[in-house]
Every structure is written in structure tokens, then in C-alpha cells.
Amino acid sequence: MALTFRGGLVMNEHKNTHGVQIERMPSPEKVVIPMSQHIGAPASPVVKAGDIVARGQIIGEIKGGLGCPVHASVSGRVKAISQIMLPTGRQSQAVEIESDGLDTDYEGLMPFSKRLGEATSEEIIDIVRAAGISGMGGATFPAYAKIQSAIGKAERLIVNCAECEPYITANHRLLLEDPAAVVNGAKILLKALSLRHADIAVTDNKMDAVRRLDKMLKGSELFEVTVLKTKYPQGDERQLILAITKQELPAGKLPADVGCVIFNAETCAAIFKAFQTGMPLIERIVTVDGDCVKTPKNVRVPIGTSFGDVLEYCGGTKKRISRLISGGPMMGTAVWDLSSPVMKGTSGILAFSDRAVRPYDQAPACIHCGRCLSVCPMHLMPTALASYSKIGRYDICAEYDAMSCVECGSCAYVCPGAVPITSYIRVAKDNLRAKAAAEKAAAEREKAVMAERQAAESRSESDKDKKEGKEGEK
Amino acid sequence: MSEEKLENTSAEEAKTAALTAAPEAPAAKPDKPESTAKAEKKPDKPEKPAPLLTVTSSPHIRAADTSRSIMIDVLIALAPALIWAVYLFGFRALTMTLVSVLSCVAFELIYELIMRRPVTVLDCSACVTGVLLAFNLPAAAPLWLPVAGAFFAIVIVKQLFGGIGKNIVNPTLAARVFLFSWTSEMTTFTVPFAKLSPSAMTAELEADAVASATPMIALNAGSVPQESLLEMFLGIRPGVIGEVSVLLLLVGGIYLLIRKVITWHIPVAYILTVGVLSLLTAPAGNAIDYTLYQVMGGGIILGAVYMATDYTTSPVNNIARLIFGVGCGLLTFFIRRYGGYSEGVSFSILIMNLLVYYLDKFTRPKPYGKLRQNNPPKEAKGNG
Structure with missing residues (x-):
């Protein structure tokens, strides 16, 4: 019996891309990397126009307070540091980098050299912070801060693979293609939080992923694959906590207050990558879909790539775009411009025609x-x-x-x-x-x-x- | 239309106005004219920046159901009963229905044109009111009766209170009660299989086409109706156009349940309440038969499935819906049993309609993550 919550929507999910393998998009000619991609203070640029940067090199750092540093997602020359308006309507500084097409990695990047068993919480938090990892499910809360706030409070880790938004299949593909990254990332989190139990919460529209995880985690004492009923918004942390722990998260409280800490699957994978290769968060999986897109795909996109470039990579558009959505169709933000950049929280790019959006035709x-x-x-x-x-x-x-x-x-x-x-x-x-x-x-x-x-x-x-x-x- | 646009934007203003007005900066960057132009399919002027896309606040997609599709579902659900009525009473039943529907739609259109409101006749809610109004009239009633009823239902009860979704009581039932001012026209019932011509009038009815009593009248007079229970169920009995066939009304009700237009709460609570009370107070003899006559007689099925479930005049919470249904059942039972009328469905639903606001308020669900509140929210006062 799949776990669930009361209320919610059973809807046409349009998970058209669930069978499409993730493709890596080649670096675009230019990326625009906003300094404010997360909750907390914006980063301040540490490069200037004309600088040569490599992939993974820090270009924006946090001077105290909550926030995430920002890294170059391509190698090349910094063209300008400009002021742009984000899809949320906020102004932000952004570093424009012209790619040299070589994708050279920054030499300062080091894999974590110790064994995980010997790592301390502080070390893990430092690496997560330095890698600029923020929640990749959409809320973009800095991951290191979440770990910090949950230490000693949380009793269980929940890896959120519910992915309840229609169309979006990025997490689903990640679980199918690289479940080890998610699981290893979760192990790092368990170590940081000194916990012995993690629930990997997957909705029952991804049973293939559930089977893969079950096979992989057979006999594991740390992990439990929890199957949830497919319903929107199961991926919301409140509904996740209710479905799994059967208790409600009181209004105004954090998940840690009821002993839970929740990380998105892709966030876990990004943490693992930062440990494995030292590469900070500079790319993410984006589901490109919507009835205007010629070939809907899951694409691994360098942060800062414009929506227009990603759409073009997916064969361009076949109809006039009525709404261009960053994120899912239920909670995503409509953007007004194809030059909007992909950010750490951009799980999807959806291009809809009037037919799909169905503008209101009645009073x-x-x-x-x-x-x-x-x-x-x-x-x-x-x-x-x-x-x-x-x-x-x-x-x-x-x-x-x-x-x-x-x-x-x-x-x-x-x-x-x-x-x-x-x-x-x-x-x-x-x-x-x-x-x-x-x-x-x-x-x-x-x-x-x-x-x-x-x-x-x-x-x-x-x-x-x-x-x-x-x-x-x- | 302009008002429609106003409506839409007013709520989203706060989010979108800033976005649509301000962003000249990002739009005016013709950095990648080729790619943006290609993606936007505007190859004629590649050197100009791409036009801004529309922004709206989320959610960006909607379910397929609209008010119109729901109303059409109700019409589909009512169709079998209407066809049966035509078969049973003759084409006169169809004439009545058409006159009723057309006058409802016409009154709504005229009112909205005169008052310069957005025209909403396309949502088909007036059609549903029209069909249900005709369903509440005898097949041979004079044709001015549905016209008068339509005026009362649409203009007085619905539009004067603000149109669709704003009326307090059920327009159809209020109109029916209003039409009881013409008692003899409202209570001259046709015998089954009278085959009335499309233009037949009450006054012209042959004496043998007029039914002496409906099952309800007989039942309340203390005698057993002359119709068998099976005839009651199938609908071979005198009565108003839409109430006769229990079977077909239930078929339509099941369709509405499957299409999730209505929930089971109101009809089941209503019918069960009447059933249980009838069973408990049945006169000596066959209590089961008496109960079944009570439940199938009169307009209970029509009322419970189609009238009491009217969205606008019924509660939105399921618990409130149960209370509403039980309330309707209690009132119907008491009016039938102790009141002067042999039929209590219209009055009981109308009375319960008046309580809907409070039923909803006092059965408010407990919000997620909040402690149960004992004091319900304050009433809307003042400038509301």
C-alpha cells in the first residue's frame, strides 16, 4: 500500500520524457550566471571583465551570512558583469562568460581524499558550502545550512524523489541512470548528520526506479525505499513528512523540528559529485518539454545557459510560444524572455502554446x-x-x-x-x-x-x- | 469582455504587473538575435529583439472541466428522464421543456444585455435551470407557466443576487414555489400514456387524461397508491414531468457520480434520512412498502440528486454536505407527515439553502499543521 496524504490532485502528468535518456548539452557560446540563485544573500563577483576562468572556478563568493558561492560553468573569458532581472522579478548581478569551447576544468579542484568514515560533519559541511550546492528541487535553500540546522535534531533523512510536478522527469531519469550518485550523496549526508536511516521516497509512477533502487540497496540497513502514491503535491516537504511519518509539520516549524531532514535527489547527486571529483555545482538536469518543443528531452545543462539555447538544442520550437515556464507547470515561474538563464533551481523548461495553457475564456x-x-x-x-x-x-x-x-x-x-x-x-x-x-x-x-x-x-x-x-x- | 480581462488581471496584478512593465533591460539585449529569432519563429527581423512573452502567475495549466462542461454533464444526466417523460406524457412534455429552457436563456441574455454585464449564457447554467424547472411542472400546464417561472428563477433569484454562483436559494425550486400561486395549474397531473399532442392545454384535457391523485397524495391520505412499487420505480405514474422515473433519475445520478460532478454525500444522506424516519414511523402493516413508496414518491429522487446538489446553494465541505442532506430529509419528512402539503422536497431544500453559509463555516476543515480551532472565523461584516 503506497503511502499518501489527504487532498491533492491526481492529474494527467504528461511525463513524456520519462523514457528519454539524459543528454549532455555542449557548452553554449555564452553563459550568464546570476549571483543570486538561492535563498539568502547574493554572491559578490570575484572576477572582472577580461578574466580567463575555467570550469568550476569560483566567480562569486559569499561574504558572511546565508548563501552559496557561484562557479563558472564553462571555461573562457569573462565578458562583462551586468545587472539582469531574474524570472522572479528581482534584480541580480550576473557574470557573462564567453566560452572558449575547450571546457577545461579548474586545476584547484580536488576530490575528497579521506574515507567517508573518517570525515567529520564540519568537513562535509565545508565541502558542501564551497561547492555552492543549494536545494535543486526548486526552493534553492543552501544545502550546507540545512545540514547545519538539522544536526542533532533530525532522526531521519528523506531523499525526495517524488517529483510531483507534471512534465518534469529529471529526478526520475537520474534515479534510473545514476542511482549510485544519489545513494552515495545520501550516505554523505547521513554521515554529516550522524544518522543511521534514510528513506528514499519515490512515487509509484516510477516503479522502474524503485526496482533499481531495491536491487541496489538489497540488504542495506541504512536505506529504505518508500513508495508513495502518485499525487500532486507529494513532493512538498509537508506532504512528504505526513505520508512517511504520519505526523503533520506544525505551521511555522521546520522539518527538523519533527525529526526530519529532506534533500532532493539531485542535490544528493551533486553532493556526491563534489566529493568524488571536487567539481562544484555548475550544471543540472533540466527537463525540456511542452507542446512547442520539437524533441522533448532531459538535458544536462551548464548553469547560466539561456533558455533559448536549451530550446534550440532540443530542435527549436514548432509552435508559437504562449508561456515559457521555468520549473514545473504548477509552481514554476513564467519567464518573458528567451535569454533567461538556467539556474541551480531550474528543474524544467516548458514551452507551451495557447492550447496547452488554455487561457481563461470565461468570466x-x-x-x-x-x-x-x-x-x-x-x-x-x-x-x-x-x-x-x-x-x-x-x-x-x-x-x-x-x-x-x-x-x-x-x-x-x-x-x-x-x-x-x-x-x-x-x-x-x-x-x-x-x-x-x-x-x-x-x-x-x-x-x-x-x-x-x-x-x-x-x-x-x-x-x-x-x-x-x-x-x-x- | 473587458470586465473579464479586469477580473483576470486584478488578482495577478501584484505578481505580474511589475514583470510586464519593467523588464526593458533584459529584453533590449540583442545578443543572440539568430537563436532567439529562430526559437520565436520570427525570421523576418532578426536584428530586433524578440517580443516579450506573456507572463502569468502559476499554475500555468488547468484541468479540462469548466462550468460549461459540468452543466452539460448535468444536462446529459437529465436526458434519460426527459426522454421517458416524452414517451409517458407525449410530446407536450418536450414543448414544456423547450419553452422553459428558451425562456431561461432569453431572460438571462436580456438581463445581462440591459445591465451591461458579461454575457454568461454560454455556460449553460440557464439551460440546466430551464430543464429542471420544466421537470417540476405537470406536462399539461399552460405554456405561460414555465415563462413566468423562468423569469422568477433567472431574474429574481439568480441575476438580482449577482448571477451564477451568487444566488442564495435554488432558482428552480424558488420558481416552483412561486408558481404554486397557480395551484390548480400546478397540480393537474396527466395520467401515464396520455400521448398529449405538443400543443395540448390543461383546459382541453379529456377528463380521463387527468389523474385523480399522485401516489404521494394517496399515501398522505392514508391509502395505498394504486401504482405498484415496480411501476413507481420504472415511472409509470402521474406526476410532474421529471420526477416519475426513479430508475432513470438514478441512472443520471450515477453518471454524475462517475463524472465526479456531484459527491454521494447529499443524495445519500437525504434519501436515507427520509427512509429511516419513514420506516420508524410507518403505520401498521407493511412498513417496507410504505418506506419505499415514501422514498420513491414525490420528488425526493429528483430533489436529492439534482436539486439539493446544486453547487451554488449547497455546502462545499463533505461534512456540511452530510448535515445538509440530513436536514433536507428531516424537513421533508416533517412537512409530509405533519404539514399541510403532501410534498415537502422544495420547501426543505429551500430552507436548507439558507443555512449553507453557516454549515460551511462551522464545519471548516482543520488546516494542515494547525491545532484544532474552537472558534470559527469571524463573520464577514462591513464593506463585504
């Missing part, structure tokens, strides 16, 4: 069918949230737990009334966040004013004292 009207409630994995009332958000009653949205929404998009996906429910909830959340921030700022201002007043009072009192003292002297 949005909730017909109260309740489908959004039955699919909501967070058990909210999306219809109520959308209605109250629409009329600006964000206070009521808060009471209906708008902040618990994970924006998985299931509600808007099923809505027959064409209500962009997820977007309405986002608006409510943004407003609530802004309000909370404003209140906090106001409270702090008030505190500052009070402190000042107190200081002034005590000053004037002491003045008085002095005066009185003087008078007394007289």
Missing part, C-alpha cells in the same frame, strides 16, 4: 463546487480565501489561515469557474505580510520613541538634580 465565477477544498493539501477553504481576498478583507483571509497556503496551485488548477484562486491568495498573503511588517516597524518606532522619551526624562531629571544640587550648595 471568472465561483460556482461553489467545492473542488478546491477537496484538493487542497493544506485543508484550507480556497474558495473563501479567494472571495475575501477579492473584496480586500485580508483580515478574514488571515482567520481562514491564508498564511498556511503553500501556493501549490491545485485549487486554481481544478477550478471550473476559472477563478485564479492561487493568485488571489497570494495577494492576500502579500498584504498580510506587508501589514505584519508595517506593524512590527510601527511597534519598533514606538519603542524607540518611548526609549528616547525616557532618556530625555531621566536627562532632565538629572539636570534638575544638578540644579537643585547647585542651589543647595549656595
